Amino acid sequence: MSRASTLSDVARRAGVHQATASRALNPASRHLVSKSTAERVLVAARELGYVPNGIARGLRTNRSHTVGVIIPDLMNPLFPPIVRGIEDVLADEGYTALLANTDNDEQRERTQFEALVTRRVDGIIMATARRDHPLLAEAAHRGLKVVLVNRDTERADFSAVTTDxxxxxxxxxxxxxxxxxxxxxxxxxxxxxxxxxxxxxxxxxxxxxxxxxxxxxxxxxxxxxxxxxxxxxxxxxxxxxxxxxxxxxxxxxxxxxxxxxxxxxxxxxxxxxxxxxxxxxxxxxxxxxxxxTVRVPHYDLGAEAGRLLLEQLMQPTHLTKRLSLPPKLIVRASTAPPYDANTSTSNPA
Missing domain, CATH: 3.40.50.2300 (Response regulator)
Structure with a gap:
């Protein structure tokens, strides 16, 4: 059985230093090398079938490059676009979203929360926040990076992205x-x-x-x-x-x-x-x-939540931010002037 390709093999194939190859392969640091060099490294990695060792990288950086995303109900159609916005922003920086669905059950939420912490996620984006939420106090005590999305809390020490x-x-x-x-x-x-x-x-x-x-x-x-x-x-x-x-x-x-x-x-x-x-x-x-109905920019809610969490991860000292995205009224056929039995134009059932 042939051995797996290493970062050193990729660097040798691309004709660059190993540190340069490492930066080019990491979306979060790719901007530090020239576009042509990055492309050469990526081509070499594909040709060699190189797969980065996420565990080793995590040991070096003390990060897992994973983010927990806790949502209350995966069957609710408003949450998939929020999750997609989160995933797209995180992926651009080399992070993977780990999705946890709670089915609006507090005990299940706590179990999912503990599972994400055990997996050493770098932060959590939470769409399950209640106005008074015990898990948030626990997260603050543990020093976890947490961003709230779609729902807010009475606590002022967490960043949040909601609609108005x-x-x-x-x-x-x-x-x-x-x-x-x-x-x-x-x-x-x-x-x-x-x-x-x-x-x-x-x-x-x-x-x-x-x-x-x-x-x-x-x-x-x-x-x-x-x-x-x-x-x-x-x-x-x-x-x-x-x-x-x-x-x-x-x-x-x-x-x-x-x-x-x-x-x-x-x-x-x-x-x-x-x-x-x-x-x-x-x-x-x-x-x-x-x-x-009132249109809410769900994808943008998720994308902004992802950006806020990345800011926290990249800046040890950060200010809490609370973003409120504007809604838009979409008028369709379910609304009309009230029925008046005295008018000849009304059309009762």
């Missing part, structure tokens, strides 16, 4: 008001999450700024961001407040569950009930009717 949840819900609510709706309900996300807490406060304040009411019976708190939770909450909401003409949902899956209930009860959307979502997840434009 307040602005997004305000735009959706303003859209409903602009169409003429005055009796508007809200499907709120879990209050223990920054997204749920911020979005329901924005909903209330936006209505208040237009001198409209948001009584308790117009707001239903969902225990999860899921279609099933949205359907269950919508049934309760409509039973309690049948006079509603519009619903602002805290995310697209909740809106999808609401649409299931509309069909179940023979409520035409948008003729008798308008609805908006939040996220503009894949295929939201294929809903029936196509969903008016």
């Amino acid at each position: 949840d307040w602005l997004g819900v305000a735009m959706a609510t303003e859209h409903m008001i602009g169409l003429g709706h005055q009796r508007i309900g809200h499907l709120s996300g879990p209050p223990g999450l920054s997204t749920g807490s911020t979005r329901v406060r924005s909903f209330r304040e936006t209505l208040h700024s237009h001198r409209l009411d948001a009584p308790p019976e117009y707001i239903e708190v969902c225990d999860a961001y899921s279609e099933a939770a949205g359907a269950s909450a919508t049934r309760l909401l409509l039973d309690r407040a049948p006079e509603l003409t519009a619903i602002v949902a805290a995310n697209d899956l909740l809106a999808l569950g609401a649409c299931d209930v509309f069909r179940e009860r023979g409520i035409a959307c948008p003729e008798r009930m308008s609805i908006t979502g939040f996220n503009d997840m894949p295929f939201a434009d294929k809903f029936h009717p196509a969903l008016t």
